[in-house]
Amino acid sequence: QVQLVESGGGLVQAGGSLRLSCAASGRFFNSYAMGWFRQAPGKEREFVAAIRRSGGGTVYADFVKGRFTVSRDDARNTVYLQMNSLKPEDTAVYYCARTYVSLVERRSSYDVWGQGTQVTVSS
Numbered sequence: 001q002v003q004l005v006e007s008g009g010g011l012v013q014a015g016g017s018l019r020l021s022c023a024a025s026g027r028f029f030n031s032y033a034m035g036w037f038r039q040a041p042g043k044e045r046e047f048v049a050a051i052r053r054s055g056g057g058t059v060y061a062d063f064v065k066g067r068f069t070v071s072r073d074d075a076r077n078t079v080y081l082q083m084n085s086l087k088p089e090d091t092a093v094y095y096c097a098r099t100y101v102s103l104v105e106r107r108s109s110y111d112v113w114g115q116g117t118q119v120t121v122s123s
Contacts, residue, residue, distance in 0.1 A: 022096030
């Protein structure tokens with residue numbers, strides 16, 4: 001059974017950076033796309049970014065374009081989210097998830113989720 005474990009969250013000042021990691025157990029990591037979502041208190045979980053299988057490209061939500069970068073290391077079964085120029089409105093629990101489906105922006109496309117990591121951006 002595949003498990004996803006996020007790490008790298010924390011408290012950072014506005015304008016700062018964090019890099020989130022998501023380590024996957026199991027085989028065939030390079031066979032599926034990986035996504036990042038976030039959920040702020042009182043709000044629905046929303047799509048942030050996704051990276052397709054090797055060579056398949058990346059997708060970003062408009063509100064993170066130019067600030068966040070998603071990448072993957074298939075040899076390490078790990079996906080990353082580099083977050084720069086952080087804003088207080090980026091405060092949320094960040095989740096990684098996997099999908100075999102091409103609609104990577106849709107939450108229902110994902111079948112395995114991590115437990116989340118808290119990111120707090122102070123003003």
